[in-house]
Amino acid sequence: MSWYTIIIISLLVCIVAARLYKFSAGSLKITQVNMISYIFYFDLLIFSYLGSIVILLFNSAEFNNLIDNLLGGPKTKLLVWECISYAMIAVAIGMIIANIFFNFKTKEIDAYHAKPVRTLFSEYDSYIKIPLYILSVICILSIIYTFISIGTIPFLKSFFISSADDVLALRASADRDFSGNVYIKNFFGLLLTPILCYVFYCYYLIDKSLKNKFWFYLMFFFAFMMLTYDASKSPFIRFLTGFIFLKVLIGGKISFKKFFGLIILLLLLLAIIYMIIAKQDIVTIFFSYNGGITGRILISQVSSLYQHFEIFPADHAFIGFSSMSKVLPLSHFSDRAGRIVLVTTTPDFADLGGVYNTLFIGEAYANFGWWGVALTPLWIGFLIQSLHILFLRLPKTPLFLGLFVFFSFTSYITGGVNEYFYNIQYPLLAIIILAVWVTAYLLHRSSSRLTKLQHAV
DSSP states (O other): OOHHHHHHHHHHHHHHHHHHHHHHHSOOOGGGOOHHHHIIIIIIIIIIIHHHHHHHHTTTSOOOHHHHTOSSTHHHHHHHHHHHHHHHHHHHHHHHHHHHHTTOOTHHHHHHHHSOOOOSSSSSOHHHHHHHHHHHHHHHHHHHHHHHHHTSOHHHHHTTOOOHHHHHHHHHHHHHTOOSOHHIIIIIIIIIHHHHHHHHHHHHHHHOOHHHHHHHHHHHHHHHHHHTTTOOSHHHHHHHHHHHHHHHHHHSOOOHHHHHHHHHHHHHHHHHHIIIIIOOOHHHHHHOTTSHHHHIIIIIHHHHHHHHHHHTTTTSOOOTTTTSOSSSOOSOOOOOHHHHHHHHHOHHHHTTOOOOOOOHHHHHHHHHTHHHHHHHHHHHHHHHHHHHHHHHHSOOOHHHHHHHHHHHSOOOTTTOSGGGTOOTHHHHHHHHHHHHHHHHHHHHHHHHHHHHHHHHO
């Protein structure tokens, strides 16, 4: 296939996809970024599709071992580009199916933006803040517990390491040497702490009180500590982007000047982190096509996708549902596709731990073959847009806004497909949120009854 044919088809796919995603996002303007447009622009277009186009066009260039050592060579590169092209369209179609199923109209997005942020039960929401304070303390204790279990603070330790390989080993040991309960770390530390930070920030925006400001800064600090607990570079930056989503959800849009300034600031912050942790110079960070930030965005995120299509089922049988969870009553448990690809392609590196995450269709193919590639994009699109519609129809309170913001940028679409079938954290999160609401409601009801009794007396 000629280079200009690839470019023309890719442009057509992007144009058609953009028109389809607009039906669910309402607008694809970057100044009105939301859950759907973020997935389209970043997770699919920039992190996945653009890389597959570059790899296909510059077929003879050296990228990395995962791409350069493909048995199928150009055929595998063409196959991956075709699969991502299909996924770009199919995810959007799945979203449109959700729109039809739930009778969703894009005017609901504008209506949501126009609503003011309000409290739930009373002027200062003191009833709901009581369980939120308790939950925050539990999260803080969980983070302290995490670092005690690791035995060190890897992020701080990385400042005193001169080799990038040693930093990589440090990151791996943060998970390997963790002796505590992984569910406490993942649920209360990585999941709940950022959400509570957004919630308290929303409360601070309502009344500008010193108390809400204190809790916001406190949870912001512990969110930073937790999101960098293993010396990772991007989770904290992604967390900061949540405040851009929050600005849009509250005000309807963000000025282009402010949006551009924030993006530059986040890139500079990420570059500093790369220089400190990854030990890379500024040229490598921004101008290396297979290293630094540019390489991570353009090549690294999509590179293991090619190996997924070559390893399964040639070297490893299709996984099916076996990698979903050790808890589920399945016949046997299998490592996830990303781990199998890592062990197969770079066994020496695999000793350090970790996985090769990539666009969801890689794990979809490894699990279910071509049926997975064909059907999972439709399911994922339907599920994501259903969640988007749910949040738009919930009351615009700090609690639900915090959840809305968190889910707006935490799609697993470039991490795998299993989370779209089974993820125990989300039912637990729903139970916690329901418990917070019920506790607040009971406290409010008890207070109202007591007030009525006092007036009656």
